[in-house]
Amino acid sequence: MPELRQDAVTGRSVVVATERAMRPSDLSKVRSAEVAGPEECPFCPGNERMTPHELFALRPDGSAPDGPGWLVRVVPNKFPAFKHCEVVAGSHSLFKRCAAEGTHEVIVHSPDHCRHLAEMSVGDAGKVMEVYRERYRVNEMDPEVDYIHLILNHGAEAGASLEHPHTQLFGVSLVPPLMELELRGSFDYREKTGGCVFCDLISRERDSGERVIADAGGFIAITPFASRFPFEVWIIPDSHEPSFGGMSDSQIEGFAGAVRDILRKLNLKFNNPPLNYYIHSAPCDGGDYGYYHWHLECFPRVSTPGAFEWGTGMMINVITPEHAAGFLRS
Numbered sequence: 001m002p003e004l005r006q007d008a009v010t011g012r013s014v015v016v017a018t019e020r021a022m023r024p025s026d027l028s029k030v031r032s033a034e035v036a037g038p039e040e041c042p043f044c045p046g047n048e049r050m051t052p053h054e055l056f057a058l059r060p061d062g063s064a065p066d067g068p069g070w071l072v073r074v075v076p077n078k079f080p081a082f083k084h085c086e087v088v089a090g091s092h093s094l095f096k097r098c099a100a101e102g103t104h105e106v107i108v109h110s111p112d113h114c115r116h117l118a119e120m121s122v123g124d125a126g127k128v129m130e131v132y133r134e135r136y137r138v139n140e141m142d143p144e145v146d147y148i149h150l151i152l153n154h155g156a157e158a159g160a161s162l163e164h165p166h167t168q169l170f171g172v173s174l175v176p177p178l179m180e181l182e183l184r185g186s187f188d189y190r191e192k193t194g195g196c197v198f199c200d201l202i203s204r205e206r207d208s209g210e211r212v213i214a215d216a217g218g219f220i221a222i223t224p225f226a227s228r229f230p231f232e233v234w235i236i237p238d239s240h241e242p243s244f245g246g247m248s249d250s251q252i253e254g255f256a257g258a259v260r261d262i263l264r265k266l267n268l269k270f271n272n273p274p275l276n277y278y279i280h281s282a283p284c285d286g287g288d289y290g291y292y293h294w295h296l297e298c299f300p301r302v303s304t305p306g307a308f309e310w311g312t313g314m315m316i317n318v319i320t321p322e323h324a325a326g327f328l329r330s
């Protein structure tokens, strides 16, 4: 059963999910890609029996579940990091733990084993984003889910264990520490100024333009002023909305276009680099998060944090965000 353990000194939470492993000796192999060709790929059409029963699929031809004919398909993760379970009570105060509850789903972007989002038409990428929003909305109704984390790992070095392009959705039973920080910062900013820190950032960045990479379709793409990684990019909707689930139908194409275009730029500049992105959105725990503004954060894996970064919690970025934005614009 996965569990959350809390560090006695810092309060930092760690998820221990042994269902996902492996013998200790397997861990040395984690870095190399598990490259399955289309024949053995559980996400390729014709291999639907290799996954658990589908939760949702776009099937314009009305084909039956768990067979070919889908455009985007959602299945539960076979090795869930979070699943519904009982709270484990009673442990020594230095060693706090509780059961990690929640959901874990995989959204397969298309039937094509090799089709990265960067190579999709905006219309097809829009179908993927529509399914993101659909699953977000379903999961936020789950009373055990307090926060929904949508992530993309592309390439083995970025944590992808399967090559076939897919996104993962984690519905977790707590608000993660980084989100707590962003919520606190956004809340304090509103207390001080009455405004939204993201809305104000957008307007300042637009004025100067030096960190803007793209600005179209209701979404702005910038390299943040204090970028942690080289070529870190944030994609932020113009309109103030706390939750990703609140994205309107008319925004989907703009969002898909913004994401597709940034991935395409990174692909061109770095020759299909391993990369990660995730969406930050207001928690769905019943709280009032009107002061928050959802967005996507993306970075190619072109640098590796070392002991300074791990030991201090401070990243060293070897390229200025202004230079990075200019490079990606060009």
Ligand SMILES: [Zn+2]
Residues within 6 Å of the ligand: 037, 038, 041, 042, 043, 044, 112, 113, 164
């Ligand atoms: Zn495949």
Ligand SMILES: [Zn+2]
Residues within 6 Å of the ligand: 196, 197, 198, 199, 200, 239, 240, 241, 292, 293
């Ligand atoms: Zn805002």
Ligand SMILES: [Zn+2]
Residues within 6 Å of the ligand: 182, 280, 295, 297
């Ligand atoms: Zn964020």
